[in-house]
Amino acid sequence: MGNHLETPDGIDWGRALVAADFTIIRDAGFRTVRIPVRWSAHAQTTAPYTIDAAWMAKVQGIIGWANAAGLNVILDMHHYEELNTSPATQAARFTEMWRQIGAAFSSAPSSIWFELINEPNLSLNDTNLVSILTPALAAIRTTNPTRPVIVAGQNTSGVNSLATLAMPSDPYIVPTFHDYDPVAFTHQGATWIGTLWPIGRTFGSATDVTQIRSNLDKVRAYIARTGRVPFMGEYGAIDLTEVPLSERVKYYDTVSAAYASIGIQSCAWAYTNTFRLREGNAWLPGMLEAVRTTTTQ
Template structure:
């Protein structure tokens, strides 16, 4: 359920209209407004052309959530996030005008902790779906999703509590080893059609541990996959504004991904927030993304002097009336689509790729009605051609 340019608006943002997957368009100029902050690192411009090329191919995407990322160990009903992917889903998504899918996978589920290997049934099933997607012409972003054990143990490890440090290190070792196998197994797919998202929504409350986990996994992936694009998310559940806590490698074939559900009082009604419907509508994506752009330009500039690390909006969406917890008191279909369109337009000003959360059966966020075999009102237009 993941760059920002030099010389901005002296006082206002220069408006440029283009599609996220159009790599020929330059984002509006962004001036960080200050010299790079002292972060204990040296700011070194990088040639991000390879990362930008993959970001353009990812373009407009959607998540296939609550499927391979589900956990059946404690099932008490027939659902348990049992959102099986149909072979025909990829054609539906491609025909709608999407360029890519994000495929969340709970790789640690039923894995072998002695040999540090992925469950063979999961591996085979994911490979089959990746093959189907690519054959349909969709680029695949393969994600390591819901590693709740690693995040939970990281909370204790950063405080040095009891055996938490040792347990965390063991879990980290398992995580890195699984990525080594995954990257090796999927190296058979073209670099132009498959990218990796290291860890969905890290919540380990410590900058050092987050960087250690991400960089260790990155090293394992890059060793097995020298040509594939690798995506980083930051902590506090992949908040764009947390780019500053990361220590990213000087690798031009990487992308920074953030998740955007602001404000949660509107997007997550029924998911821990009150049911207020359209009355809670708010969208500050224009100013928010400008801020993210300034930060990216400041910390990770491109050698061109007018660009920055490519960025992806890996998750965003609104829990509406379809399958949500608020029923008729949830945001309307019209407001849900309007918020998505406004958010995408703000992101596209900076050539961001995106992956909407999600396709179907994702707690009210879904864009497609599987039972009705049709897109919900306002979709997919709000995502493909936002007005």
């Protein structure tokens, strides 16, 4: 559910969510929504790091809509940039925000999972990730002893992060990764990343196929080494008008089916505001058929 609750000021970048969205999503055959939230923009910066009550109520209300529609929910802490740049100075705030979130959702159904932090990067990496995450997980466990909690690896959680992903000791931890390869296609024309990739790249070359196969091999290796099955928390392709819908559909179809073929389920980025799957009152033609995470091919 991109560009809703993870914006810097809490204002939707695009159309706002309504309760009916979750019924639409369920009726389309989806079973899970991932809801990114920028908690850090709505919490005190000094102890006790209290999260704004109105913001908490807004998040609870939206998750309530999803729950009422019968959907599983992944509640994610997103865009906590201060934690990425200065993990040590933000560790206590990170822990206390999760303590409050855990308490607020302590009686929520087990179909609601927590995701500790989206795409660790910069100074939040393998050298300190476990030590930063462990106290936050312990805070969650005081009110949610068995709720599944998702953990991602360093360097924005790409497939390569699985090779060195270490996790806190906990039986209810679920590993995740993201895959936007080939980035020259998925992020062509994007102005918010380091490289401005030229518009006009198509998808499906022999090089693209080789890269997908290589990424699948890396995930297989992780499963063989750890015995854990991760899920792909994000994949998607930019929705600029210059990028043909047929190319985007081909990408979603290929990537989702490839991962499903090795038992990996996935969350497509995103719904209606960014890298959109739906526009206005309709799903983009071909998208629902392309996002086939419960089939193999």
